[in-house]
Amino acid sequence: MADCCCGNGETNLIYSCSGAANTGFLADQVMRSLSRQKVGKSTCLAAMGADLSGFVGSARVATRNIVIDGCPVACGRKIFESKGIAHVHFIMTEFGVEKGKTEITGELIEDIAGQVAARAKE
Amino acid sequence: MKVQILGTGCPKCKLLEQHAREAIQELGIQVEVEKVTDIDRIMEMGVMMTPALAIDGDVKSVGKVLTKDQAVQIIKGGK
Numbered sequence: 001m002a003d004c005c006c007g008n009g010e011t012n013l014i015y016s017c018s019g020a021a022n023t024g025f026l027a028d029q030v031m032r033s034l035s036r037q038k039v040g041k042s043t044c045l046a047a048m049g050a051d052l053s054g055f056v057g058s059a060r061v062a063t064r065n066i067v068i069d070g071c072p073v074a075c076g077r078k079i080f081e082s083k084g085i086a087h088v089h090f091i092m093t094e095f096g097v098e099k100g101k102t103e104i105t106g107e108l109i110e111d112i113a114g115q116v117a118a119r120a121k122e
Numbered sequence: 123m124k125v126q127i128l129g130t131g132c133p134k135c136k137l138l139e140q141h142a143r144e145a146i147q148e149l150g151i152q153v154e155v156e157k158v159t160d161i162d163r164i165m166e167m168g169v170m171m172t173p174a175l176a177i178d179g180d181v182k183s184v185g186k187v188l189t190k191d192q193a194v195q196i197i198k199g200g201k
Contacts (some may be wrong), residue, residue: 011171011185047168054168054176057184061171 010063012040015048015076023070023092023099026109031068033113039120040066049079059085066120071099090116124154125197128164129173138173138187145193
């Protein structure tokens, strides 16, 4: 849900890769876990790539944009860099996950989500 | 042209609407003003922080109360 600026809290927005590989699936699931943990609000990376004004405007004023890519192709990071918008960045393959090989389990999702949550606000 | 004020009705949303209406009056133009209070519509437009201001569906400002002068500049640019 959208935040009202009458509140004093910070607004962290979370974006994930939506790629076809296991790493894209993992990125998506990690984002959803972080959203459930209220680390931030999940929103749409594809809309950022499509340059939709409301999404880009929200990213520009967010306290923190957390971008979760699946693999080193790093589409999410490139979208944010192309727009010059600050973000913190994570790549799922940097957590010991092999693209096209590693089975994505609930335990793995929660383990990586915990690590991302701890590092996102550093 | 349609100026849209996005917000669920908090004091800052109302203040943005007031400033937008003052800006329109200063510009002396005929535009439609729409208040978008439905949270689903606000989210569909990608707005994660309110209040926001859009012109013909194009979001111009998010998460802040524009001054009247800022609203004038944005609405002039949106013509």
